[in-house]
Amino acid sequence: MSENFGYIDIILLAIMAGFILLRLRSTLGKGADNMPMKARFTQSQNNEEFVKTTLQDEPKQDESKFNEKTFIKGAEAAYEMIINAFANGDRKTLKPLLTKELFKSFDDVIKERSDKKITSQMTFIGIKETRVLDIDINGSVHNVKTKFVSEIVNCIKNEKGEVIEGDPEQIKLVTDVWVFKKDLKSSDPTWYLTELSSEEETKH
Numbered sequence: 672m673s674e675n676f677g678y679i680d681i682i683l684l685a686i687m688a689g690f691i692l693l694r695l696r697s698t699l700g701k702g703a704d705n706m707p708m709k710a711r712f713t714q715s716q717n718n719e720e721f722v723k724t725t726l727q728d729e730p731k732q733d734e735s736k737f738n739e740k741t742f743i744k745g746a747e748a749a750y751e752m753i754i755n756a757f758a759n760g761d762r763k764t765l766k767p768l769l770t771k772e773l774f775k776s777f778d779d780v781i782k783e784r785s786d787k788k789i790t791s792q793m794t795f796i797g798i799k800e801t802r803v804l805d806i807d808i809n810g811s812v813h814n815v816k817t818k819f820v821s822e823i824v825n826c827i828k829n830e831k832g833e834v835i836e837g838d839p840e841q842i843k844l845v846t847d848v849w850v851f852k853k854d855l856k857s858s859d860p861t862w863y864l865t866e867l868s869s870e871e872e873t874k875h
Contacts, residue, residue, distance in 0.1 A: 737813055737855065743801050745862065746851060750819050751795055753864065758793040760784070770852070770863050788830035796822035796842065804848065811856040814865070819847045846870050 749768055756764035760781045766774055784791060800820040807814040823845050826837035850866040853859075 737806065737815075739803055742815065742851075742862075743803065743817075746815075746817050746849075747798055747801050747819075749851075749862070749864070750798065750801075750821075750847070750849070754823070755793070755795060757781070758791045760791075767861060768864055770865050773864060773866075789835075790828045790830075790832075792826055792828065792839065794824050796824065799844075812852065812854045815851045815862075817849050817851060819845075819849065821845050821847070 752764060753768055755761075757777055757780075762774075762778060762781065765777055769777060783789075798819060798821045800818070802818045803815060804818050805816040807816075821844075823843050824839065824841065825843060826834045826839040829835050847867060847869045849864055851862040852865045853862045
C-alpha cells in the first residue's frame, strides 16, 4: 500500500461511520434514511429538491460567474453524498464527483476494506457550518477551498461484527477542508473534489 493510500486511508476512515438507528432517529434528521441525491452539482443545479423549491423562484444565474451562495448549497449536498457513498462503498456515486486521481484513492480504500472484510457503518447527523475559505482563480478555472463542520457517528466492524474502531454511540464533531475545482466556461457542469483533509473531536 503506497504512502498516498495510507494518507487517504487515515483521512477517510475518520469520516466513515456507524449508528444505532432507533436511538438516534430523532436526532439524525436528514442522515438516517440515506435518501438519494443527484451525483453532481453546478452553479444552477445542486440537487433535485433545491432545483424544484428554489431555482424556479430565482432569476437564472450566469454560470460563467462564481456565485458563493449557490455554490455552498451544492457543496453541502455533495459533501453529504460523498461521505455516505464512501462509507457504503458506492463507487457509482463517487466517480462523477471526484478527479480521477482522488477516485482511485477512494477506490483503493474501498477495496482494502472488502479484502479485509471490514464493514463501515455510519450516520450523517448534519452540517453545523459551511464556509468558503479561499478561491484560487486561474483564468476561468476556480479552485474553491471549503470548510465543513459536521456531526457524525461512526464505527468500523470486523467480519465478526465486532467494533474495532470508533464508537456507535458517540457523536463526533468533524472538521473537513475540501477543495472543489471547476472551469466555469466548460460545458461540464461538475465541481470535482480534488483535495481533502479532516480532523475530528468527541462531542461531550
